[in-house]
Protein backbone atom coordinates (compact mmCIF):
# COMPACT_ATOMS: atom_id res chain seq x y z
CA UNK A 1 0.00 0.00 0.00
CA UNK A 2 1.42 3.38 -0.97
CA UNK A 3 0.19 6.95 -0.83
CA UNK A 4 1.10 9.79 -3.19
CA UNK A 5 0.92 13.37 -1.92
CA UNK A 6 0.80 15.67 -4.93
CA UNK A 7 1.86 19.25 -5.45
CA UNK A 8 3.26 20.20 -2.06
CA UNK A 9 6.01 22.73 -1.67
CA UNK A 10 8.86 21.07 0.22
CA UNK A 11 9.92 23.47 2.99
CA UNK A 12 8.24 26.22 1.00
CA UNK A 13 10.57 25.94 -1.99
CA UNK A 14 10.43 23.31 -4.76
CA UNK A 15 7.06 21.83 -5.60
CA UNK A 16 7.02 18.06 -5.79
CA UNK A 17 5.01 14.89 -5.33
CA UNK A 18 5.97 12.65 -2.43
CA UNK A 19 5.29 8.91 -2.43
CA UNK A 20 5.35 6.90 0.78
CA UNK A 21 5.19 3.14 1.24
CA UNK A 22 5.99 0.74 4.07
CA UNK A 23 6.67 3.58 6.46
CA UNK A 24 9.27 5.25 4.26
CA UNK A 25 9.50 8.04 1.70
CA UNK A 26 10.03 6.07 -1.51
CA UNK A 27 9.93 8.68 -4.26
CA UNK A 28 10.05 12.45 -4.69
CA UNK A 29 9.59 14.10 -8.08
CA UNK A 30 7.34 16.06 -10.35
CA UNK A 31 4.27 14.60 -12.07
CA UNK A 32 4.75 11.15 -10.53
CA UNK A 33 2.46 8.44 -11.92
CA UNK A 34 -0.20 7.46 -9.37
CA UNK A 35 0.04 3.76 -10.25
CA UNK A 36 -1.80 1.93 -7.48
CA UNK A 37 -1.03 4.61 -4.88
CA UNK A 38 -3.81 6.38 -3.02
CA UNK A 39 -3.56 9.98 -4.19
CA UNK A 40 -3.83 12.80 -1.66
CA UNK A 41 -4.00 16.36 -2.95
CA UNK A 42 -1.43 18.58 -1.26
CA UNK A 43 -1.43 21.39 -3.82
CA UNK A 44 -0.26 24.66 -2.35
CA UNK A 45 0.61 23.07 0.97
CA UNK A 46 3.95 23.32 2.71
CA UNK A 47 5.52 19.91 3.35
CA UNK A 48 7.50 19.80 6.59
CA UNK A 49 9.09 16.93 8.46
CA UNK A 50 6.68 15.69 11.13
CA UNK A 51 6.78 18.12 14.05
CA UNK A 52 8.47 17.10 17.30
CA UNK A 53 7.38 18.60 20.61
CA UNK A 54 9.78 18.42 23.53
CA UNK A 55 7.16 19.70 25.96
CA UNK A 56 3.71 18.10 26.13
CA UNK A 57 1.52 17.32 29.12
CA UNK A 58 -0.51 14.21 28.32
CA UNK A 59 -1.88 13.89 31.90
CA UNK A 60 -2.05 10.11 31.88
CA UNK A 61 -1.76 8.48 34.38
CA UNK A 62 -3.81 10.44 36.86
CA UNK A 63 -5.75 13.19 35.15
CA UNK A 64 -7.57 11.35 32.39
CA UNK A 65 -10.41 13.86 32.76
CA UNK A 66 -8.10 16.53 31.27
CA UNK A 67 -6.26 14.41 28.66
CA UNK A 68 -5.19 10.87 27.89
CA UNK A 69 -2.29 9.61 25.87
CA UNK A 70 -4.83 8.79 23.17
CA UNK A 71 -6.61 12.17 23.12
CA UNK A 72 -3.32 14.06 23.46
CA UNK A 73 -1.67 12.22 20.59
CA UNK A 74 -4.78 12.70 18.44
CA UNK A 75 -4.35 16.43 19.18
CA UNK A 76 -0.70 16.04 18.19
CA UNK A 77 -1.69 14.48 14.87
CA UNK A 78 -4.18 17.31 14.27
CA UNK A 79 -1.35 19.77 14.88
CA UNK A 80 1.14 18.11 12.51
CA UNK A 81 3.21 16.45 15.25
CA UNK A 82 4.66 12.96 14.89
CA UNK A 83 6.49 12.89 18.23
CA UNK A 84 5.74 14.33 21.63
CA UNK A 85 7.68 14.27 24.88
CA UNK A 86 5.31 13.45 27.69
CA UNK A 87 6.13 15.52 30.75
CA UNK A 88 6.66 13.81 34.08
CA UNK A 89 4.11 15.65 36.23
CA UNK A 90 1.55 12.87 36.11
CA UNK A 91 -0.01 10.99 39.04
CA UNK A 92 1.88 8.85 39.86
CA UNK A 93 4.86 10.92 38.75
CA UNK A 94 6.99 9.51 35.92
CA UNK A 95 9.91 8.91 38.26
CA UNK A 96 10.44 5.16 37.86
CA UNK A 97 11.12 2.79 34.99
CA UNK A 98 7.68 1.25 35.52
CA UNK A 99 5.74 4.46 35.01
CA UNK A 100 7.73 5.71 31.99
CA UNK A 101 7.36 2.30 30.35
CA UNK A 102 3.63 2.41 30.92
CA UNK A 103 3.33 5.83 29.24
CA UNK A 104 5.48 4.74 26.29
CA UNK A 105 3.30 1.66 25.91
CA UNK A 106 0.10 3.71 25.89
CA UNK A 107 1.66 5.87 23.17
CA UNK A 108 2.57 2.89 21.02
CA UNK A 109 -0.91 1.44 21.46
CA UNK A 110 -2.59 4.71 20.41
CA UNK A 111 -0.42 4.92 17.29
CA UNK A 112 -0.86 8.62 16.52
CA UNK A 113 2.62 9.88 17.38
CA UNK A 114 5.80 8.67 18.99
CA UNK A 115 5.43 9.19 22.71
CA UNK A 116 8.76 9.70 24.40
CA UNK A 117 8.33 9.94 28.15
CA UNK A 118 10.33 12.54 30.05
CA UNK A 119 11.58 11.26 33.40
CA UNK A 120 11.31 13.23 36.64
CA UNK A 121 14.57 14.58 38.05
CA UNK A 122 13.52 14.12 41.67
CA UNK A 123 11.29 11.58 43.39
CA UNK A 124 7.69 12.76 43.25
CA UNK A 125 8.89 16.12 41.82
CA UNK A 126 9.52 16.96 45.47
CA UNK A 127 12.97 18.43 44.86
CA UNK A 128 14.54 16.38 47.65
CA UNK A 129 16.33 13.39 46.17
CA UNK A 130 17.19 12.22 42.69
CA UNK A 131 14.84 9.80 40.97
CA UNK A 132 16.16 6.62 39.33
CA UNK A 133 17.52 8.44 36.30
CA UNK A 134 19.65 5.62 34.99
CA UNK A 135 16.94 3.00 35.45
CA UNK A 136 14.59 5.17 33.39
CA UNK A 137 17.27 5.63 30.76
CA UNK A 138 17.90 1.89 30.58
CA UNK A 139 14.23 0.99 30.58
CA UNK A 140 12.33 0.24 27.39
CA UNK A 141 11.22 3.89 27.43
CA UNK A 142 14.86 4.90 26.83
CA UNK A 143 14.53 8.23 28.63
CA UNK A 144 17.20 10.80 27.79
CA UNK A 145 15.46 13.97 28.94
CA UNK A 146 14.62 14.58 32.58
CA UNK A 147 12.53 17.36 34.04
CA UNK A 148 10.56 18.27 37.15
CA UNK A 149 8.53 20.60 34.90
CA UNK A 150 5.78 22.31 36.82
CA UNK A 151 8.40 22.61 39.56
CA UNK A 152 11.87 24.07 39.43
CA UNK A 153 14.83 21.98 40.59
CA UNK A 154 15.68 24.87 42.86
CA UNK A 155 18.29 23.23 45.13
CA UNK A 156 21.61 23.99 43.42
CA UNK A 157 23.31 20.89 44.83
CA UNK A 158 20.58 18.62 43.55
CA UNK A 159 20.68 20.35 40.16
CA UNK A 160 24.42 19.87 40.02
CA UNK A 161 24.11 16.17 40.88
CA UNK A 162 21.40 15.67 38.26
CA UNK A 163 23.54 17.33 35.58
CA UNK A 164 26.53 15.19 36.56
CA UNK A 165 24.50 12.03 36.64
CA UNK A 166 23.00 12.26 33.15
CA UNK A 167 26.32 13.22 31.59
CA UNK A 168 27.46 9.59 31.79
CA UNK A 169 24.81 8.48 29.30
CA UNK A 170 24.43 11.67 27.26
CA UNK A 171 21.20 12.71 28.95
CA UNK A 172 19.87 16.22 29.41
CA UNK A 173 18.15 18.08 32.22
CA UNK A 174 15.25 20.31 31.15
CA UNK A 175 14.72 23.01 33.70
CA UNK A 176 11.51 24.85 34.57
CA UNK A 177 13.35 28.01 35.62
CA UNK A 178 11.48 29.56 38.52
CA UNK A 179 13.04 30.57 41.82
CA UNK A 180 10.20 29.55 44.15
CA UNK A 181 10.98 32.09 46.85
CA UNK A 182 10.60 34.94 44.36
CA UNK A 183 7.26 33.68 43.05
CA UNK A 184 5.34 32.81 46.20
CA UNK A 185 1.67 33.55 45.55
CA UNK A 186 2.47 34.90 42.08
CA UNK A 187 -0.44 35.12 39.65
CA UNK A 188 0.90 36.93 36.59
CA UNK A 189 3.90 38.85 35.22
CA UNK A 190 5.16 41.49 37.68
CA UNK A 191 4.83 44.81 35.89
CA UNK A 192 2.51 47.72 35.22
CA UNK A 193 -0.52 45.50 34.53
CA UNK A 194 -0.15 43.46 37.74
CA UNK A 195 0.15 46.71 39.68
CA UNK A 196 -2.90 48.15 37.97
CA UNK A 197 -5.21 45.17 38.46
CA UNK A 198 -3.87 44.09 41.83
CA UNK A 199 -2.60 40.59 41.15
CA UNK A 200 0.61 39.31 42.77
CA UNK A 201 3.55 39.55 40.39
CA UNK A 202 5.96 36.87 39.04
CA UNK A 203 9.12 38.89 38.34
CA UNK A 204 11.35 38.22 35.35
CA UNK A 205 14.31 37.84 37.72
CA UNK A 206 12.77 34.67 39.18
CA UNK A 207 13.35 33.01 35.81
CA UNK A 208 16.57 34.75 34.89
CA UNK A 209 18.38 34.02 38.17
CA UNK A 210 17.81 30.26 37.76
CA UNK A 211 18.88 30.34 34.10
CA UNK A 212 22.09 32.17 35.00
CA UNK A 213 22.82 29.74 37.84
CA UNK A 214 22.09 26.65 35.79
CA UNK A 215 24.14 27.77 32.79
CA UNK A 216 27.08 28.22 35.15
CA UNK A 217 26.43 24.82 36.72
CA UNK A 218 26.23 23.19 33.28
CA UNK A 219 29.53 24.83 32.40
CA UNK A 220 31.11 23.74 35.67
CA UNK A 221 30.20 20.08 35.24
CA UNK A 222 30.24 19.99 31.41
CA UNK A 223 26.68 18.73 31.04
CA UNK A 224 23.75 19.44 28.74
CA UNK A 225 21.02 21.74 29.97
CA UNK A 226 17.73 22.64 28.27
CA UNK A 227 15.68 25.64 29.38
CA UNK A 228 11.93 25.18 29.07
CA UNK A 229 9.44 27.91 28.15
CA UNK A 230 11.85 30.88 28.12
CA UNK A 231 9.70 33.97 28.58
CA UNK A 232 11.83 37.08 29.14
CA UNK A 233 14.21 39.31 27.23
CA UNK A 234 16.80 38.94 29.99
CA UNK A 235 16.64 35.15 29.67
CA UNK A 236 17.32 35.37 25.94
CA UNK A 237 20.33 37.59 26.64
CA UNK A 238 21.68 35.19 29.28
CA UNK A 239 21.30 32.19 26.96
CA UNK A 240 22.98 34.08 24.11
CA UNK A 241 25.88 34.83 26.46
CA UNK A 242 26.06 31.22 27.67
CA UNK A 243 26.14 29.86 24.14
CA UNK A 244 28.94 32.28 23.27
CA UNK A 245 30.93 30.76 26.16
CA UNK A 246 30.44 27.30 24.69
CA UNK A 247 28.09 26.18 27.45
CA UNK A 248 25.96 23.25 26.30
CA UNK A 249 22.62 24.94 26.77
CA UNK A 250 19.58 24.77 24.51
CA UNK A 251 16.34 26.66 24.94
CA UNK A 252 12.70 26.61 24.03
CA UNK A 253 9.99 29.23 23.55
CA UNK A 254 6.29 28.47 23.45
CA UNK A 255 3.81 29.70 20.85
CA UNK A 256 1.87 31.58 23.55
CA UNK A 257 4.91 33.46 24.84
CA UNK A 258 5.67 34.77 21.34
CA UNK A 259 2.09 35.78 20.58
CA UNK A 260 0.24 36.94 23.72
CA UNK A 261 1.10 39.49 26.39
CA UNK A 262 0.30 40.28 30.00
CA UNK A 263 -2.31 42.91 29.12
CA UNK A 264 -4.70 39.97 28.52
CA UNK A 265 -4.84 39.48 32.29
CA UNK A 266 -7.00 42.62 32.46
CA UNK A 267 -9.86 40.34 31.41
CA UNK A 268 -9.34 38.34 34.63
CA UNK A 269 -9.98 35.29 32.43
CA UNK A 270 -7.84 32.40 33.73
CA UNK A 271 -7.57 31.15 30.16
CA UNK A 272 -4.56 33.51 30.02
CA UNK A 273 -3.03 32.20 33.24
CA UNK A 274 0.12 30.22 32.61
CA UNK A 275 3.49 29.49 34.12
CA UNK A 276 5.74 31.28 33.36
CA UNK A 277 3.29 34.13 32.81
CA UNK A 278 2.61 36.01 29.59
CA UNK A 279 5.10 38.87 29.57
CA UNK A 280 5.52 42.22 27.79
CA UNK A 281 5.75 43.27 24.16
CA UNK A 282 9.51 43.80 24.58
CA UNK A 283 9.89 40.23 25.86
CA UNK A 284 7.93 38.91 22.87
CA UNK A 285 10.20 40.80 20.48
CA UNK A 286 13.31 39.39 22.19
CA UNK A 287 11.99 35.82 22.02
CA UNK A 288 11.25 36.22 18.31
CA UNK A 289 14.70 37.65 17.67
CA UNK A 290 16.18 34.77 19.67
CA UNK A 291 14.36 32.24 17.50
CA UNK A 292 15.50 34.03 14.36
CA UNK A 293 19.18 34.07 15.36
CA UNK A 294 19.24 30.56 16.86
CA UNK A 295 19.66 31.60 20.51
CA UNK A 296 16.32 29.88 21.11
CA UNK A 297 16.59 26.43 19.56
CA UNK A 298 13.06 25.12 19.59
CA UNK A 299 9.38 25.83 19.77
CA UNK A 300 7.86 23.70 22.52
CA UNK A 301 4.10 23.79 22.94
CA UNK A 302 3.86 23.26 26.72
CA UNK A 303 0.44 21.84 25.84
CA UNK A 304 -1.13 21.90 29.31
CA UNK A 305 -4.73 20.73 29.26
CA UNK A 306 -6.94 21.47 32.26
CA UNK A 307 -10.57 20.49 32.84
CA UNK A 308 -13.26 23.17 32.59
CA UNK A 309 -13.68 23.52 36.35
CA UNK A 310 -10.01 24.45 36.72
CA UNK A 311 -10.43 27.37 34.31
CA UNK A 312 -14.09 28.35 34.64
CA UNK A 313 -13.47 30.27 37.84
CA UNK A 314 -11.93 33.46 39.17
CA UNK A 315 -8.32 34.17 38.15
CA UNK A 316 -6.67 33.39 41.48
CA UNK A 317 -8.33 29.96 41.69
CA UNK A 318 -7.56 29.02 38.09
CA UNK A 319 -4.91 26.48 37.09
CA UNK A 320 -1.75 27.51 35.26
CA UNK A 321 -1.50 26.25 31.68
CA UNK A 322 -2.85 26.42 28.13
CA UNK A 323 -3.40 23.87 25.40
CA UNK A 324 -1.22 24.29 22.34
CA UNK A 325 -0.65 21.27 20.10
CA UNK A 326 -3.36 22.12 17.61
CA UNK A 327 -2.51 25.80 17.18
CA UNK A 328 1.30 25.78 17.40
CA UNK A 329 2.17 25.72 13.72
CA UNK A 330 -0.39 28.34 12.72
CA UNK A 331 0.82 30.64 15.53
CA UNK A 332 4.42 30.20 14.37
CA UNK A 333 3.28 30.97 10.82
CA UNK A 334 1.55 34.15 11.97
CA UNK A 335 4.19 35.41 14.39
CA UNK A 336 7.43 34.35 12.73
CA UNK A 337 6.91 33.43 9.08
CA UNK A 338 4.51 36.20 8.05
CA UNK A 339 6.78 38.97 9.39
CA UNK A 340 9.77 37.35 7.66
CA UNK A 341 11.69 36.33 10.78
CA UNK A 342 11.72 32.62 9.83
CA UNK A 343 11.25 30.83 6.53
CA UNK A 344 9.73 27.35 6.31
CA UNK A 345 13.14 25.68 6.47
CA UNK A 346 13.69 27.52 9.76
CA UNK A 347 10.30 26.31 10.96
CA UNK A 348 11.37 22.74 10.18
CA UNK A 349 14.51 23.40 12.20
CA UNK A 350 12.85 24.82 15.33
CA UNK A 351 9.80 22.52 15.32
CA UNK A 352 11.32 19.24 14.12
CA UNK A 353 15.04 18.85 13.45
CA UNK A 354 16.37 20.58 16.57
CA UNK A 355 13.96 19.11 19.09
CA UNK A 356 14.62 15.61 17.69
CA UNK A 357 18.35 16.21 17.91
CA UNK A 358 18.17 17.50 21.51
CA UNK A 359 16.25 14.41 22.55
CA UNK A 360 18.53 12.08 20.60
CA UNK A 361 15.83 10.72 18.31
CA UNK A 362 17.10 9.14 15.12
CA UNK A 363 13.91 8.50 13.16
CA UNK A 364 12.26 11.89 13.65
CA UNK A 365 13.25 15.33 12.47
CA UNK A 366 14.88 13.90 9.37
CA UNK A 367 15.02 15.77 6.05
CA UNK A 368 12.32 15.02 3.49
CA UNK A 369 14.36 12.61 1.35
CA UNK A 370 13.90 9.24 -0.28
CA UNK A 371 14.68 6.46 2.18
CA UNK A 372 13.79 8.51 5.25
CA UNK A 373 10.99 7.48 7.63
CA UNK A 374 7.65 8.86 6.43
CA UNK A 375 7.00 11.41 9.16
CA UNK A 376 5.42 14.40 7.47
CA UNK A 377 3.23 17.41 8.03
CA UNK A 378 1.33 19.19 5.24
CA UNK A 379 0.27 22.72 6.16
CA UNK A 380 -2.02 24.93 4.11
CA UNK A 381 -0.80 28.50 4.65
CA UNK A 382 -3.76 29.97 2.81
CA UNK A 383 -6.63 28.47 4.69
CA UNK A 384 -7.42 30.67 7.69
CA UNK A 385 -9.21 28.93 10.55
CA UNK A 386 -11.01 30.21 13.62
CA UNK A 387 -9.99 28.44 16.82
CA UNK A 388 -12.66 26.66 18.81
CA UNK A 389 -11.57 24.67 21.85
CA UNK A 390 -14.72 22.56 21.77
CA UNK A 391 -13.92 21.34 18.29
CA UNK A 392 -10.34 20.37 18.99
CA UNK A 393 -9.09 16.83 19.60
CA UNK A 394 -7.70 17.61 23.04
CA UNK A 395 -10.09 16.77 25.87
CA UNK A 396 -9.64 20.23 27.35
CA UNK A 397 -10.80 23.55 25.98
CA UNK A 398 -8.33 25.93 27.62
CA UNK A 399 -6.93 27.37 24.40
CA UNK A 400 -5.89 31.02 24.70
CA UNK A 401 -6.77 31.52 21.02
CA UNK A 402 -10.49 30.85 21.36
CA UNK A 403 -12.36 32.76 18.65
CA UNK A 404 -9.18 34.02 17.02
CA UNK A 405 -8.51 33.41 13.34
CA UNK A 406 -5.09 31.96 12.53
CA UNK A 407 -3.73 32.17 8.99
CA UNK A 408 -3.50 28.50 8.03
CA UNK A 409 -4.16 24.95 9.10
CA UNK A 410 -2.56 21.53 9.22
CA UNK A 411 -4.22 19.37 6.57
CA UNK A 412 -2.38 16.05 6.57
CA UNK A 413 -0.03 14.33 9.00
CA UNK A 414 1.88 11.13 8.39
CA UNK A 415 3.40 9.17 11.26
CA UNK A 416 5.68 6.30 10.21
CA UNK A 417 3.72 5.91 7.01
CA UNK A 418 0.32 6.02 8.69
CA UNK A 419 -1.87 8.95 7.63
CA UNK A 420 -2.94 10.13 11.09
CA UNK A 421 -4.64 13.28 9.82
CA UNK A 422 -6.25 13.70 6.41
CA UNK A 423 -7.87 16.88 5.15
CA UNK A 424 -7.78 18.30 8.68
CA UNK A 425 -9.53 15.25 10.16
CA UNK A 426 -7.76 12.87 12.52
CA UNK A 427 -7.95 9.24 11.43
CA UNK A 428 -10.02 6.79 13.48
Ligand SMILES: NC(=O)N[C@@H](CC(=O)O)C(=O)O
Nearest residue numbers: 057149150274275304320321
Ligand atom coordinates in the same frame (compact mmCIF):
# COMPACT_ATOMS: atom_id res chain seq x y z
N1 LIG B 1 2.80 25.71 32.07
C1 LIG B 1 1.88 25.65 32.98
O1 LIG B 1 1.32 26.68 33.34
N2 LIG B 1 1.47 24.49 33.51
C2 LIG B 1 2.03 23.19 33.30
C3 LIG B 1 3.30 23.00 34.06
C4 LIG B 1 4.48 23.72 33.50
O2 LIG B 1 4.75 23.64 32.29
O3 LIG B 1 5.22 24.36 34.24
C5 LIG B 1 1.01 22.13 33.68
O4 LIG B 1 1.38 20.98 33.88
O5 LIG B 1 -0.19 22.46 33.73
Ligand SMILES: [Zn+2]
Nearest residue numbers: 149150176228
Ligand atom coordinates in the same frame (compact mmCIF):
# COMPACT_ATOMS: atom_id res chain seq x y z
ZN1 LIG C 1 7.07 24.47 33.28
Ligand SMILES: [Zn+2]
Nearest residue numbers: 087149150302
Ligand atom coordinates in the same frame (compact mmCIF):
# COMPACT_ATOMS: atom_id res chain seq x y z
ZN1 LIG D 1 5.10 22.24 31.00
